[in-house]
Structures are given as C-alpha cells and as structure tokens.
Amino acid sequence: MNPPRLIPFETRQPRNEIAPSPLSIRGLTVAYDDKPAVWDLDYDAPDRGLIAVIGPNGAGKSTMIKAMLGLVPTLAGDVRVFGSTLRQARRRIAYIPQRTSVDWDFPASAEDVVAMGLYGEIGWCRPVRRRHREAARSYLDRVGMADFAGRQIGQLSGGQQQRVFLARALAQKADLYLMDEPFAGVDAATERAIVNVMREVRDAGATVLCVHHDLQTVADYFDHALILNVHAIAHGAVDDVLTEELLQRAYGGRLAETEIRAIAGSA
C-alpha cells in the first residue's frame, strides 16, 4: 500500500465522487491591533450539517465568520467554499449579521429589507421589480411575518427583526448559511421559527454554521459543534464534543462546574 501523499491545498482538485466541503478553512488568523482574535484555525464543515460555533465571549466566533467573508482583514489563511474561492462562491453564501449591527430606524419596510437578499440576483443598477417584491413577501410568509411586510423595521420587536433577517437570508437561496447569534434576545416564537428554517434548509441540502451562545440548547438545535477560543478547541458531532473536559478547556473558569456537567450530560 502506498503511503498517503501530501498535496498542497491550493492545487488539490476536488474529485467528482467526493463533493468538496461546504466550508474549508486552513490556517485562518486574525488579530485586532496586537491581540489575536482567531489563531491558526483549521476547519472542514460537514456537508448538510447544522453546526453551532460555541465558545466564551471574545473567543473570535463572530470574527471568524467576518474573516471568512472578507469583512475583516486576515493575517493569514485560506477559505474555500464548496471548493471555490469566496469570490467565486459568493452567490452560494447567505450571511445574517448580528441584529444590533444595523440601524433599525432606517427608512425601510420589512419587505424592503428582505428584497435586499435578492440584490445579488437582480444585479447592479437594475431596479427591484414587482416579482421581486412578491418573492420577498413569500419569504416573509415562511418565517411567519407575512402580516408585517409593509411595517417600518424599527416598529418590529427584536424577534420579528431577527425573522426579517432570516427571510432575507432565505431570499438569497444559498447553499451555506452563516448566522451570527440569531438567537440573541429573541422570543420563543422566533426561536422556533429559526430552528424550523435551519432544519428546512438543511433538509433541502444546505449547510448552516451558526454562532450560538446558549450552551443549554446546542444539543437540541444542532448536530455538529465547533468549540472556539481563539484556537479551535474541538469540532465534531455534538455528542462527542460537548464533554466536560473540552468545555472546561474552552471556557476555563468562566462556567460553573455544575453548569458544565449539566450541559455535557444533556448532549
């Protein structure tokens, strides 16, 4: 038997019978000023996975997503999406930023915001037409927001705003969804809507990578996890990764022993 050959990542061609991973990260390194935020991260996302990215505050979870999308400068690293560069694969990615990252007083209705998810498809300088607005309303319907299409976005509750973002991501008809804390500060109805949508797109063949901070629900909502604390601590199936030892390593003294045991036990 021949020994395995080492092939540089850049030149490795995906074989036809093995689909390339939805997301392959090699050596991703980001620093703010002199403080490392993400250090030498390697990760391959499983196809059709529902993946939670967990870790303590300041662990670089949001930064990792932003760096993958080229929204923050990286010091090093290579990111492939379905085997292609980011530029080639952009239309296959939908990004949901943190809800607090935008100004909700902006003069736009829920329908306007969802239509923004179609801008890539519409293209430069072309107007939003009636069929695009109809499509936007159908995506709002899928997240239970059909009655709020014309509402100015600042008049919506936090959970409703999050569902508008979710509908916008659906409008992008992506194969890889990157969500930054979609569950932060939302009501129970929105939480259910997000989980349902994640499962729907997964069943339709997409992969979801979601920054998540509520350790109690990781095992219920996701089937894979990436534990991050600047370095990748562990990744794999939720059952294998949510162990006392790994959580202790990621969170250090920041989680009470009993809490960690409860989470590890629930997985």
Added chain:
Amino acid sequence: MTAADFLSIDLPAILVAVLSATSCGLLGNFLVLRRQALIGDAISHVALPGIVAGFLIAGTIATLPLMLGAMVAAVIAAGLIEIIRRAGRLESGAAMGVVFTTMFAIGIVLLEQTGASNAHIDAEHALYGNLESTLWLGVTGWDDALTWEALSQLPRQLITLAGVTAAIAIMIVAFYKELKVSTFDAGLAASLGLPVRTISTVLIVVVALAAVAAFEAVGSILVIAMFICPAATARMLTDSLSRQLWLSVLVAVIAGVGGYVLAAFGPQFWGDTDSLSAAGMIAVVAGLLQTAAMIAAPRYGILSRAIRRRTRQLDLPA
C-alpha cells in the same frame, strides 16, 4: 419689476439656490442615514483654503482652478481627519472639528495676507455666498431668453450646478440599490460582493463636489443647512427611502424659492427698502420646515405622538 429684471437678477439666483439645495439635499439623505452629516459641514469649510490657493495659483476666479483647489483641500482634509483620528485616538467627529476649523482659519489668513480678497472672495462670501450677484447679463425679456446668445451668457455657477445636480441625480437613480444596502447593512453589502469601501469613498467625493459647487454660490452656511435639513425633514414624513429622497428635493425647492422670495421681497412688505441675505433666509426657511415637520409630521411628529399616547391611555382597561 420688469421681465428683464426678473430674468437677469432673480431667476438665476433662484435657480442657483434651488440647484444648490437639491444637490446637497439629495446627498444629505445618505449622509444623515450613515450618521456622517458633519462631513458636509467639514468639507464646505475646508473648501475655502483650497479655493484661495486655486485662485492664487491660477490668478483667475474661473471655475475649474477653484474647483480643483477645493477638491484637493477636501482630499487633504479627509487624510488629515483619518490621521488625527488614529494618532490622537479621537472619535471622527472630534477629529473633523479640529481639521475643518483649522483649515478654514488658514483660508481666512491666506485671504487677508494675499490680497485675494479683492477678487470677490472674502470671509463674508465664504459664509453667506454671493447669491445676489449671480446675474444673467445679456437678457432683455422673455422673447430672447431662449436664444443661443442669451443662453451662452448664463452665469457659470448656474451651469456648473446644473451639471453637478444632474450627475448626482443620475448616480442616485443608477446605484439606488447599492447605496441603500451599503448604507443600511454594510456587512450584508460586502457579503454580496459590493465594494462597500469604494461606495463610501465615491459618496464622499461626490459630496465634496456638490459642497464646492454650491459653496461658491451660496456660502458654507447654506451648504451645511442643505446637507442636513431637507433629509432630516423628509425622514420625519415617510418610512420609505425613495419617498424620502423625493420629499427632500421638494423641501429643498420650497426652501430655495421661498427663502429667496422672502429675502428679496419680504422686507418691502413691512416698508423696509433693504433686502435680506438670501442664503441666510433660505437656511431659515429650511429650519422652519424642519421644525414644522418635527411638530406636525403624521407619525413621528410631537403632536401625533402625544395624541397616540393619549388614546393608548384611554384604551387601557379601567
């Protein structure tokens, strides 16, 4: 008032005022929504040293050298603001405040020391403009107003501003989606592959262009007012960005025409023979429109909010 007087004195001033207000007002929508309203203020002040330098180098008050000087000054100011923000660890508003006051002061010193003030540029014009001296010479009545000979003598500020306003309107219509999404959610815009940084740089360059074109005719006070008031007034009246853009144009036109008419003819109503500063009066009208919108706007006005609060209280179960 004869037709010749109106055509040669009032009409060009009104058109210059309306075009200045429209070009700055349109861009102001995006500045206000991006929380960069102060940039218009800063650029209209830093234009002064640039205009003086342009005049000193070229030796004429032709549009091109003055425009170029002002553009260069605006670019230098943008660089300085960025340097001071980083090196001095200041927030950008404070850095802008330092840069534009200093550069405006340098402009005034340059004016005083070089004798450029004899050539129709001085500190007073920088603040209030010279709307009243925008004259259309060589027109004698409505009959010959559209002849080539008369049109070729239209004041150059008017022609410059018409071009700048048209360019801004075309830009906003053509790149409406891109401006909208990059203003609302830069993260999404970048993930869609839009060049977010380039878009904001181009926006600032166009703001500088509008500020400089308008500044020369109407002065910095009106430029600042027009970057903020029409947009802020329109925002009170609607929740749709496209409607806000149209309303801001309407506010700009009302302020431009109304302000000029009040300044030129208002004093005669109470027996005064002097007229008032047109640029000043236009800014006052814009401010009054903004105040009226804040009080009486259908959803966001103080009155309607008070009424809503009252009815909500009545709705409460006893």
